[in-house]
Amino acid sequence: MGRPSVQDQRKKEVLDAFMSCVVRYGVEGATLEHIAAQAGLKRPLIRHHLGNRKAMVLALGEHVVETFSKQTETLRVALDEHPDVRNLIEALFNSDGEMDPRINICYQALVNSIEIYPELRKPLLESMEAFYKVAIDIVLASHPKADKQACEIVAHGIINLFITTDAFVPLKPPKTWGYSSYFAALKLAETLEEKT
Amino acid sequence: MGRPSVQDQRKKEVLDAFMSCVVRYGVEGATLEHIAAQAGLKRPLIRHHLGNRKAMVLALGEHVVETFSKQTETLRVALDEHPDVRNLIEALFNSDGEMDPRINICYQALVNSIEIYPELRKPLLESMEAFYKVAIDIVLASHPKADKQACEIVAHGIINLFITTDAFVPLKPPKTWGYSSYFAALKLAETLEEKT
């Protein structure tokens, strides 16, 4: 009874606003006022729903890790149907709107804040490990004859290139930069093909 | 006449301290007090030498761009002697102590702060363009018969992989991650070899 709770919804909204602010101002530059304004709420209200600043940062960490894990799972389905490296690359780089471009930037920002929030280290590390693992599995399944170590290197390379996809967006770089990581990932995948 | 000026030296020391703080706390998290403590100086003194906070951030931008440009030049000499892709990769990934690992992290942090300091955009963009250009030139000179576009893609890929080298360091990742970008870069370079 009583007024129905909207905490779950509000939390998501606030964390979404937090992400946008982290992209613009960094973790420490994202003030509670910034976040509240971005979410269209008053500052005391976001505190009511999420607690103090530290709790918010940790919640953001969970949120990013969770979103990351969902993306990882989305990739795993591409494995089940057609365990092909190109499918992996397409899913990573050309899934229109599926991947939130803010996630990678926030992830990196949180990694760099680990000295302030050491609790973030473990979940961030584990989510990235899972991400690598899925990529490695796909590459291995896709090229069963290829050298195992080569597959791991290619998988790592593809993921690392993916990480940089949106790294330069604030620079408004020439269009040629935009797809460079994508094309490089494709070339990297080529190295596993049979050499005829 | 008068007491000899140590501004040039002090500026360098402060900017070096600023870099260390940006790596730990991000651009906005690096307070003047942090920077001063890191440099072993009093806060009013760093102001005396470098001006207010905004001036310091812009000076840091110049410093990073300058260091970046020096690294770019260091690479160009590797071009003149042996324009080989492997030399490029070795110079990037295995030049013990030559490359300051903080530079990439600071560069990325500054890129993400462009909305606050728009003046940084142009120099940051240009320094990265120069960096790409040198890499492309080396790859082209190294493989004159190869497809031009392929060379550009490989060069971009190598640089983008280089960018990620120290991205995960705060996570204290397993050793296997450490060289993944390096090995991936080598594999990427392989794609330009003659297919026999």
Place this chain on the structure above:
DNA sequence: AAATTTACTGTCAGTATTGACAGTAAATTT
């Protein structure tokens, strides 16, 4: 309609950060 629970706002105190500047100390010239 009363009670209850939650959403939301206004506001204040404590702290952190920055900017500013007066004043002192040190090194150099004349």
Place this chain on the structure above:
DNA sequence: AAATTTACTGTCAATACTGACAGTAAATTT
């Protein structure tokens, strides 16, 4: 030694940020 220039320190006011909480409004149950 006096003058001059710069390095450096102490300190205070203004501002920004956060934490806390009382109090109001809204939605639901009985």
